Amino acid sequence: MQNTDKIPSTRRNTAGNDAFVLSCLVAVCSFGIFTISRIDTPRSIETIIAASEMPAPAEQAETEVAVVAPDPVLDAPAPPVTAPVASRVITLPPPSRARARLPSAPGFITLLGDALNDAFFYRSDYSNPTGHYGGDWAHDNIGQSAEGTNLSVRRHVSRSGPYTGGEMKTRKTYGYGRYEVVMRPAKGSGLVSSFFTYTGAHDGTAHDEIDIEFLGLDTTRVHFNYYRNGRRGAAATFDLPFDAADEDHLYAFEWTADGITWFVDGEPYYKTVEGDAFVPKTPGSIVFNAWTGKPGMAGWHGKPTFESGASAHYSCVSFSPIGEESRACSDLFLPRRHHKTAAQTAQLSIQPSY
Template sequence: MLSDFDSPKPAETMTTAAVEVTVPDDVSDSQPVAPAIPPSSPVPATPAPTPSHTLIPPAKTRPTLPSAPGFITLLGDTLNDAFFYRSEYSNPTGHYGGDWSRDNIGQTAEGADLDVRRHPSRSGPYTGGEMKTLKTYGYGRYEVVMRPAKGSGLVSSFFTYTGAYEGNPHDEIDIEFLGLDTSRIHFNYFRNGKTGESATFDLPFDAAEADHLYAFEWAPEGITWYVDGEPYYKTVEGDAYLPTTPGSVIFNAWTGKPFMSAWHGKPTFESGAAAHYSCVSFSPMGEETRACSDLFLPRRPSTSHALTAQLSQQPTP
């Protein structure tokens, strides 16, 4: 069981601002909706150019994970092949309904468009778009500004992942949208291939109509998911399914093999439907770094230490 939050109030209109993108120089090879308590009020942002996110300071006795440094990337400025891998490979097994193709990743001044096309491939009758970091990341805050693709059969995701291909157990933390109904958001997580308590929430908007900020904060004590700076969901203390292995940051747009239709809907989407990603960032636990929320939220969100303390548990309907 997980602890849930009150249904957050509709988010304020977001604004964007230009910022110099900082990318590390070195590169390695490589469902239920239920209310509980109101979120804390955000703290007004200051105009200072210093980083504005301070995650829970790690105590000496708290577990740590290896992690690459924090980063922020504005995808309208660069797709940066020295930092992100634009996937180009087949998916003959598993749930994806086609190959990943670099041709399905386009760039505009506003960000990256990852589209899904009705195009025969080695893995099925479709192709999708995916980008992933070359480095891996541990405890900290992960943020994305995005608009999911709309249309039955489509899935738009932002997540961390590691697995057998990297010689690791399957650990994962997800934010997902189904194009069948983009007014809902889905959260999930895995440890060693076993999923924890997934959750689905109704949003006060259609996510496919405008950019919004989505995030999750991963700490040794648990994971908290956010929408436009407001906490939506948190794992309970002692959850046995919390991931423990650093993973790549991945975002993609895809449709699945026929057996996936019961979940994401029949693939009746228009070919070329795209998920749009404007900003991706990671702030390591206990460090202050620039983040997407500094640019896309009018007010600074509070840290999870205040937001998630002593949450009540409520039965789901």
């Protein structure tokens, strides 16, 4: 009987080698499966595809230059956004009309106590034989002091009548904007003190005009008046809470395509109605004067009993074009405020058309 407890050594070695080989195969297979599973994951595949399709740096640069060119329309810079600017003007026209313009000289301010600029102002010195004025304009009736300019009315026989008056006007013409004057009218029956714009036949245009007027007969009232093509609009008279002849005050009117608003010491007093057909449309000279009329005017301004040499005083005149901020008389003159707006008391129905 064969003894099975004794196994030859060669057989034992073969069995050990088989076990080692089997272990190696298992290890190799496990490593292969692990490697294949890493390669087959979606993330790894996407990364490989992206890397394979990515152009070389030089090719990428050439593609950008050739394809990504600036478009003159799409790539144009956006327009700047401008914040609204507050305006110091009390009343503003609607935005659609605020842009309306008339030919106009630039804005200005003049302190009439300074040396008078003859290149800027014309000092009237001529006769008025056919007009409503009761005498000539005399250069000598224009006086100057440190406080301003005085325009006098004198009982002096002239070519046009028994009086002479004083007048100044700009050599240039002005359109839509704000007109301001600091003045003190002459006091005395028969006297008229004015600040206004004017253009007419002498300038080769229609008669257009906007007025601020004072009658020396009663300087506690102010008169507002306007014309277009020689036809007068709805003129009005207002009581003032002061006597205008006692001290300087600030008077103004604002003229736009929509109408006219008049101010006293910065407060609105009167405004034309919407669509008023008599609002002027022609640029004019700025004029200020002191005068008395022919005998037929006495029913309006009173019998001329004034003292010879009585004068109206003007210390500042300014113009600011519509929509622009420029230095004005109101920036310098600080009047005593009167918060009560006077009521309209009369229409100037007897005012002559001139």
